[in-house]
Amino acid sequence: MQDSTLTSYHVTIDAAVAEWLAQKETIGSKRTRAEYEKTMRRFHAFLAQGDLDLLSNPIDIARVVALWANMRGSLTRRPGQDVSPAMYNQRLAILSSFYTFL
Numbered sequence: 001m002q003d004s005t006l007t008s009y010h011v012t013i014d015a016a017v018a019e020w021l022a023q024k025e026t027i028g029s030k031r032t033r034a035e036y037e038k039t040m041r042r043f044h045a046f047l048a049q050g051d052l053d054l055l056s057n058p059i060d061i062a063r064v065v066a067l068w069a070n071m072r073g074s075l076t077r078r079p080g081q082d083v084s085p086a087m088y089n090q091r092l093a094i095l096s097s098f099y100t101f102l
Contacts, residue, residue: 021033021040039091052064069091
């Protein structure tokens with residue numbers, strides 16, 4: 001008789017991001033992959049400042065994602081000002097793609 005128990009599979013955040021990025025590169029360009037990777041790295045760092053993670057409570061992430069997507073970095077030409085609507089939408093689309101993948 002075969003054992004029908006399921007083996008648990010633990011996915012790390014880094015592994016999930018790497019797999020998602022690899023899929024993006026196969027259907028897109030290396031430039032697209034680089035932009036997605038940069039966006040994820042920055043969002044992950046932003047979340048860490050508030051003791052959150054990419055896999056934290058979705059309600060907590062939803063509360064801060066729009067704020068982050070509209071923020072300019074401190075090293076930009078206009079720190080503190082809103083990003084362009086195109087950048088805002090791109091960031092949200094990238095994050096939406098990642099969470100849909102998960």
